[in-house]
Structures are given as structure tokens and as C-alpha cells.
Amino acid sequence: MKNNFLSFVKKESLHILRDVRTMMIVLLIPVVLMILFGFAISTEVNNLDVAVVAPNRTESVRQTVDRLSRNPYFTLIDYIDNNDIDKVLRSGKANVVVLFDEDYDKLLAQRSEGIDTKPAVQFIFDASNTNLAQTGAIYLQNAIATEHSQQEMLNMHLLYNPQMKSAYNFVPGIMGLIFILICAMMTSISIVREKEVGTMEVLLVSPVRPIKIILAKMIPYFVISCINLVTILLIARYLLYIPLDGVWGGVIVMSIVYLLLSLALGLFISTVSSSQVVALLVSAMVLLLPMMMLSGMLFPLENLPMILKPLPNIVPARWYIDAIRKLMIMGLPLSAVMKELIILVIMAFVLMGISLKNFKDKLE
Amino acid sequence: MSDVIISVKDLTKRFGDFTAVNRITFDVERGEIFGFLGANGAGKTTAMRMLCGLSYPTSGSGTVAGYDVMREGEMIKRHIGYMSQRFSLYNDLTVWENIRLFAGIYGLSKSETESRATELLRRLNFTSERDTLVGALPLGWKQKLSFAVATIHRPEVVFLDEPTGGVDPITRRQFWEMIYEAADSGTTIFVTTHYMDEAEYCTRVSIMVDGEVRALDTPARLKEQFVAESMDEVFRILARGAKRGE
Known part of the structure; x- marks a missing residue:
């Protein structure tokens, strides 16, 4: 029964490879976004x-x-x-x-x-x-x-991003966005698709443990996300000239935790949606919108009205983006983002637990 | 010797106040083609799910292929095959990849997979379609392939949930020939269907109404018992008394 897990991973990978268009989109999105935000879209005012x-x-x-x-x-x-x-x-x-x-x-x-x-x-x-x-x-x-004035009255120093490049601000945001998009959205859709088509039923009647089916689904998306992570970091370093020396390790550890969390989110969405359309809508409304609004990616969280201030704390991307900013732009070591790391790990475990339980309950 | 492969006694499933399956009792013998009939909502699917180890009975007892439905659901899953009314292969995988996947799921070794898959393709005259995407095959072929894949691990019992829905009469015939072939080689077939002419092909037929098994016998004797010309009539006589709607 050991090789059945491998046959599953193989099958999931084939699904992805066969759908060339989707795969290309998934692999190219990060490149396009990075170039767009890095060069074209910026909050700097030119001309x-x-x-x-x-x-x-x-x-x-x-x-x-x-x-x-x-x-x-x-x-x-x-x-x-x-x-x-x-x-x-x-x-x-x-x-x-x-x-x-x-x-x-x-x-x-x-x-x-x-x-x-x-x-x-x-x-x-x-x-x-x-x-x-x-x-x-x-x-x-x-x-x-x-x-x-000959002598300046004020003396201003801009630390970490002296040229005030907006790309520095966007890169962590894009990372937060892309991983949620790929991990959560794609996994949830792929699980729900099997429910919708009817193949899930056959898998459940087979001797494969449900947890294996789920894990096998997550692995290929995890791999794709890792490829994306590498692409993003390379573009950040060699096209946008964000200094990454000495922070690679921290960024990668943080990102992997965030990837696992996103996968758990995807599984959770799949347990609450009955069709691919629902899964897509839930991903878009429940994940992407609050993520854009409440993660500090687009709007400074300091501007939120008092009653809404605690809200961003439950948005995983907020912690991730904060941490990546500290690591990448400020060049701090991993030990400086322990709080964010621990919060994300706890979130990942809780989500994974809830979704696995949810998934099992649905089978009965 | 009595060779009973499925044995159920007072099997019951309740969802809250609703009793979906109410104390059903029957035996199925090895090599039989057992027709499991009933209108929509009569409790067929729930009963079948319990037999497949997908859901636990509320009360009662039963064994499938020698394993207890209460405690040994996982063991049951290894010894049965299952094919649902909805097409259950992957359209974006090739014929060969689908076979290999399900062989892998049931723990067949590489060489076993190779030899059984080759034989299976030859038997179905599919050898040339080995690398065709399943999505490109006509429905009838898919259905046949589906059945062949469901039996790749040579299960003792195969559960077929309305396997011929939406298939043309000729393919339906060919499909039943495959079922007979499998039954002849000792596989027990447990089949639900809406087509009453198919009910005539079964060794024995049970008819469920409102969660209970109301009739169980060979098609010939059922017709005698209900003074009916065909199984269709038998079914209508029984279903008329149903209280549950669709």
C-alpha cells in the first residue's frame, strides 16, 4: 500500500501538467506582477x-x-x-x-x-x-x-529604502498575494473539482486514506509555489536590486511556513464549498479582498479606524508581509521576526486541524 | 457449502429522526448478480454506502467479503470494487495512466499492473487507445473501461451504482455481457439500476420501498408472486405504496 501515495502524487502532477494553460498562468503570474509593480506601477510621482x-x-x-x-x-x-x-x-x-x-x-x-x-x-x-x-x-x-536656505533646518534620513522605491514596498505584498492565490485557490478548486465530477466518491471507496488524497494534492502545488518563490527572489535581487545578501534563509523559512498555511486554507475552503465556482468565489471574497485591504499591502494599516484596528490581526498575509518587509528591506535576521513566525505557525496548525476534521466529518 | 459473501441483518441507518434504511436483512451468494432496486429516495444509496464501508450503520450487523461493516470498513474497501453512475475515471489522464493509478491505489505491484493492464486492454480491444486521453473516448467505451478498472484488483464483490445511466442500448448490452463474464469467473455483482429490463438479467432482485426491503427473489418468482407480466409491473405494484416522495 506504500506505492499508492506515489501514484497519487504522480496523478496530481499529471493533472497540472496536462492543463498547460493554467500551469503557464500560474508560473507567469509572479513574473508579470513583479515586473508590473517593480517598473510600471509605482506610487512615485514622475514627470x-x-x-x-x-x-x-x-x-x-x-x-x-x-x-x-x-x-x-x-x-x-x-x-x-x-x-x-x-x-x-x-x-x-x-x-x-x-x-x-x-x-x-x-x-x-x-x-x-x-x-x-x-x-x-x-x-x-x-x-x-x-x-x-x-x-x-x-x-x-x-x-x-x-x-x-543655505543651512538646512531639518535633517532627514530615510533608512532601509533611501530612494523611496515603491518596488521595495510591493515585493513583500506580491509574495503574500501570489502564494495565497496559488496554494489556497488552486488546491481548493482541485479538491472540489473531484467532488463535483464524482471521482472523489471512487477514491473514498478505495482503500486510500483520505489524508493521503489530500496530501498528494498539496505536494505539486507546494512545489509550484517553491518555483515561484525562487523566481520572485531572483527578480527582486537581479532586476529590482533589492539587497538580499544574508537574508535568503530567513525569507525562505518564513515563506515555507506561509505556503503551508495557504495550503491549509485551501483545504478549508474545499471543505465548505460544494462546487468549483463556490470555491473560486470564496477564495476571491474571503481571501483576496481582505488580504489586499487589510494586509498593509496597499493601504497603511495605521489609517484604519479604531474599531477596525484588530481586524488585520487575523489576516495571515498581514503577518507574512510584515515579516518579509523586515527581513528583505530592513535586512533583519530571522530572530527579529519570531513573533510573526510563531503566529503563522499557530495559524497553520489550527487551520490544518479544523480542515482535516471538517473533511473527515463531511465524509460520513 | 453455503458461500455467502454479503450478509446483512437488521441493518439500520438513521439521520436524526429520519430512518433512511430500516432493518434490512438479506444474504448475497458468491457469484450472484444481485439487483438492488428502489425508487429515488428509497434508501438504496445509503444502504450501499454502508456496505462499501463509507458510512457506519446506526444499528444491526453485516459482513461483506467476511469483514464486519461496523468495525472493518477499511478491510472491506480493499476487497471490493466500486463503479458509480457518474463517470469515475479522469478525463485528463490517458487510458493507461488511469489503469496505473487505480492499480496503484489497490497496491498492485509493478509487474502485476503491467500484465493485468495489458490483458485488460486486449480483452476490451483497447490496445490501440492505450495513450488516448480518456476524455476523448465515447461514453460507452468509458463506461466499459470504468468497469474494467473497478475490477483490476480482482475484488470479490463489485458494487455498481446505476452503471448504465445515459448509455445507448447496444452499449448497455455489451456492458451486461461484461458483467456476466465477471460473474462467471466468480466475482459477485451488486448492482442498482433504474432499467427494469436490466433487472430481468439479475440472478436475484431486491426491491426497496421507504427504507425497507419489500421483496427479494429471482425475477421469475417475483413475477409469479405479484402476478405480473414483467419486472416493471412488479416494481410499480410495490412502489405505489411508497410514502416518501422523490
Whole structure:
């Protein structure tokens, strides 16, 4: 009876290999997502369209504008007239208008002598896109402020991600998303499919223990997820230049625990759904949505209203993403994420226990 | 010697207040083709699940192939074959892979698998389809293959749950020829069906109504007993009294 387990693993692998389209999707999703988030989609603001109003184009004004135009974050549209401010913003030609005061030079001079004056420069932003306006304002402020004060009042250090690359933020999120997607969704669907088609019945009448059927289903998806893990880490290291030296081990241990947890989740979903469609919906609604919303992948958890604050604690991805961020971006050792690791291990065991019991009960 | 392969006494299954199977008692002899009839909801499936070791009886006793249905469900599973009304092979695996899978499940060795599978394919004239995906085969072929796979481990009893549903009359005939062949070689066949002409092919037939076995005998004697022309009529006379609907 020993070789029946192997025949099962072989059979499950064949199912996956035969479905070439699905397999390609599963293997390519991580690559596509990594490249999308790494290069195309980013929360950085590039090419902010800037229009300038300058009644007196003095040497210093021109220098400042010149420097802005050379900055890759800004694109200089043109000098415009005071009356056209509304028009360029409305037509979308510019995202922001920078107004220099008539007495720009004089005001600057007074400032450097320590005299309080009215502001020398004003920004008028199109804030219909809040994200763009907020981030753009900070960039612009920084760019112009350095012109104004010789000695800086504030000294800011950005640790771990000095260039504020958004890819650094997204990679852990993508990892959290992909593994749930593949492990939980694919396993649950593949188990439910057998129930739906009727083959499960035949397997249950056979002498194979149900636990073996389930384990055999999980193994190939586990292997695929490991391949994905390697792909993601390689892209992170060699395309996005996230330094991974010395943290490989920690990331891999953490990811494997998370993979097992996702598999348990998949099994759980399969025990509560009667058809593939239901399994898919449950995966999407119960797993993916809260995961995106409550894991800190897209929105900072600090922004949640008070009553919702405890909610993310039950989302496994939240702990995983937190841990991966610490490991990958901050370069901390595995011992620094023990809390996350233990929470995930406990979650995995509890889920596995509940689902196996659920699965057995359903058979009766 | 009396060679009883399935023996059931007062077998009962309750789900809460509902008694799905109510004290059924019968014996099946080795090599018999035992027809297990009943309208939908009469309790056939529940009874069959208990005999296959899939669910435990609430009370009563029984043995299948010498093993106790109460305690030795796992042993029973090793000694029976099962084929359901729903097609039970994998469409995305080839004929050969399906055979190999089920041979593996029942613990056949590599050489046993090889020789039995080869023989099976020859017997079915399937040798050329060895590497065809099962999904590409016509339904009748699939059904035949399904039966052959269900008996690959040479079980003592084969349970067939409405094996010929949705199959054309010619294939149905061929299918019954396979059943006869298996019975001749000593395999006991326990079959449920909705087709009354198939009931005529059985050695003995039991008819379940409302969770109880109301009649059990050879088709000829049942017709005599109920003064009926055909099994169809016998069935209708009995089913008329049913209280449970569909």
C-alpha cells in the first residue's frame, strides 16, 4: 500500500501538467506582477507637469526654473501669464503652477538676513488626484527649499529604502498575494473539482486514506509555489536590486511556513464549498479582498479606524508581509521576526486541524 | 457449502429522526448478480454506502467479503470494487495512466499492473487507445473501461451504482455481457439500476420501498408472486405504496 501515495502524487502532477494553460498562468503570474509593480506601477510621482508664473525673470528665478526642468521628477511646460493659471490647470496641461513673487530677489535677500517676510514662492496644485498632489508638493517643496536656505533646518534620513522605491514596498505584498492565490485557490478548486465530477466518491471507496488524497494534492502545488518563490527572489535581487545578501534563509523559512498555511486554507475552503465556482468565489471574497485591504499591502494599516484596528490581526498575509518587509528591506535576521513566525505557525496548525476534521466529518 | 459473501441483518441507518434504511436483512451468494432496486429516495444509496464501508450503520450487523461493516470498513474497501453512475475515471489522464493509478491505489505491484493492464486492454480491444486521453473516448467505451478498472484488483464483490445511466442500448448490452463474464469467473455483482429490463438479467432482485426491503427473489418468482407480466409491473405494484416522495 506504500506505492499508492506515489501514484497519487504522480496523478496530481499529471493533472497540472496536462492543463498547460493554467500551469503557464500560474508560473507567469509572479513574473508579470513583479515586473508590473517593480517598473510600471509605482506610487512615485514622475514627470509632474509644471507651469511657471514669473513677473520678473531675474537671474535667480531663471536658475531655479532651470534646475526644476533638469530634475527628472518635473517636466517644465512653459512660462505662463498670471491670467492663464486657471486655464492650464483646468485643461490638464499642468499639474501645478509655480508662482514667483514680483520681488523674489528682494524677499530672498531679506530672508537670508533673518527678516520675516511674506512667502516668495507659491504652488497652486490640481488636487483632483490627491496622491499626485501630495507627493508632488513634497518633491517641489524640497527642490525649491534647498535653493532658499543655505543651512538646512531639518535633517532627514530615510533608512532601509533611501530612494523611496515603491518596488521595495510591493515585493513583500506580491509574495503574500501570489502564494495565497496559488496554494489556497488552486488546491481548493482541485479538491472540489473531484467532488463535483464524482471521482472523489471512487477514491473514498478505495482503500486510500483520505489524508493521503489530500496530501498528494498539496505536494505539486507546494512545489509550484517553491518555483515561484525562487523566481520572485531572483527578480527582486537581479532586476529590482533589492539587497538580499544574508537574508535568503530567513525569507525562505518564513515563506515555507506561509505556503503551508495557504495550503491549509485551501483545504478549508474545499471543505465548505460544494462546487468549483463556490470555491473560486470564496477564495476571491474571503481571501483576496481582505488580504489586499487589510494586509498593509496597499493601504497603511495605521489609517484604519479604531474599531477596525484588530481586524488585520487575523489576516495571515498581514503577518507574512510584515515579516518579509523586515527581513528583505530592513535586512533583519530571522530572530527579529519570531513573533510573526510563531503566529503563522499557530495559524497553520489550527487551520490544518479544523480542515482535516471538517473533511473527515463531511465524509460520513 | 453455503458461500455467502454479503450478509446483512437488521441493518439500520438513521439521520436524526429520519430512518433512511430500516432493518434490512438479506444474504448475497458468491457469484450472484444481485439487483438492488428502489425508487429515488428509497434508501438504496445509503444502504450501499454502508456496505462499501463509507458510512457506519446506526444499528444491526453485516459482513461483506467476511469483514464486519461496523468495525472493518477499511478491510472491506480493499476487497471490493466500486463503479458509480457518474463517470469515475479522469478525463485528463490517458487510458493507461488511469489503469496505473487505480492499480496503484489497490497496491498492485509493478509487474502485476503491467500484465493485468495489458490483458485488460486486449480483452476490451483497447490496445490501440492505450495513450488516448480518456476524455476523448465515447461514453460507452468509458463506461466499459470504468468497469474494467473497478475490477483490476480482482475484488470479490463489485458494487455498481446505476452503471448504465445515459448509455445507448447496444452499449448497455455489451456492458451486461461484461458483467456476466465477471460473474462467471466468480466475482459477485451488486448492482442498482433504474432499467427494469436490466433487472430481468439479475440472478436475484431486491426491491426497496421507504427504507425497507419489500421483496427479494429471482425475477421469475417475483413475477409469479405479484402476478405480473414483467419486472416493471412488479416494481410499480410495490412502489405505489411508497410514502416518501422523490
